[in-house]
Amino acid sequence: MFPSRKIGLLILACFLCRWAPVQAQKVVLCDSFSQLEKHIQPYLDAQHTVVINFWATWCSPCVEELPYFEELHRQYGDEKVEVVLVSLDFKSYHEKRVIPFVRDNKVSADVLHLTDMETNEWMPKVHPSWDGALPFTVVVRGDRREAFAEKFKDFAELDTFVRPFLVSSQSASSAHNGSAKK
């Protein structure tokens, strides 16, 4: 095969990847909670609203509500809302469960796999009320932080929970109108 054809194919491949309709995210493995904090700090610095959902592949209510977070990511992607899905699966599940799950379900929001075993240390930093039951969701913006300690029953419930944190009510209503038109 001629080198120029190789390059041509490579460019074509890149082009196809770039324009793939749904591209699954890479799963970032975090051994310590500080890595998770580092990941979200730029969002907080930029005054974005960060929705962090703690889940696991073995947790059926968590898996059931993941599509609502994907929907949130789609609807508010341009509204300075960051959706971060934090898997608390065992580290040994990284290759065999977490990565295939994210790939097969074409998850497009950020996925982090947190394997920090010092739960007593880091769980209260997420929210003082959290003692480890899954699923668990916090929404953070600047100094404001609110927790939701159960499964969202539908997208509307998640939307209602996140909406007060949106940068301005104006942008919230435009996002809403935008989604209504679809």
Place this chain on the structure above:
Amino acid sequence: MKNTTCKLFLLALIFLFVRAGHPATYIVGDRVEDFNLPGVDNKKVTLDNYPNARGFFVIFTCNHCPYAQLYEQRIIDLHNKYAPKGFPVIAINPNDPDIVPEDSFEEMQKRAKSKRYPFAYAFDNEQTVFRLFGANRTPHVFLLDQDRIVRYIGAIDDNPEMASAAKNKYAEQAVEALMRGERPNPDFTRAVGCQIKYRKN
């Protein structure tokens, strides 16, 4: 003047009523009320059933939760090791079987039989006991002393995946402290678990 007193009285009444409607959950240092729940052997499970107990491991757990399953053998071991020393395990399933059919009373009976549970396995069918305890997840341990005062709340140990790799066996350390006449330290731990599946009214 009379009117103001009346208003104050009414306010106090409303306050009492509201407080009564939302009873506080147990924290370390609180004395636990006895409960009366159906056990898998069709007998009632109460703390009074154990007149010689020096304390209890009240553990909210269930059939379906993968974390509860990971800890199942450790709960059996805990009972086998400490029941002879006066600290039996009482396991309570708080989940609503309408949400998780695997956690029905019949399924509890099957599991207790097949795994030969040496401890009482009770069903919180009214979902009142877990609320009183403030249990949130399965498995969730509450260690009581002889006076039924909560002395430890939290996890069994710090390694759900592999018992042999646990660095801290919290539940064992807590009961050993009680047997020495000391207060457990830590007396509260956080750990991953399955949220309790409760009916919403």
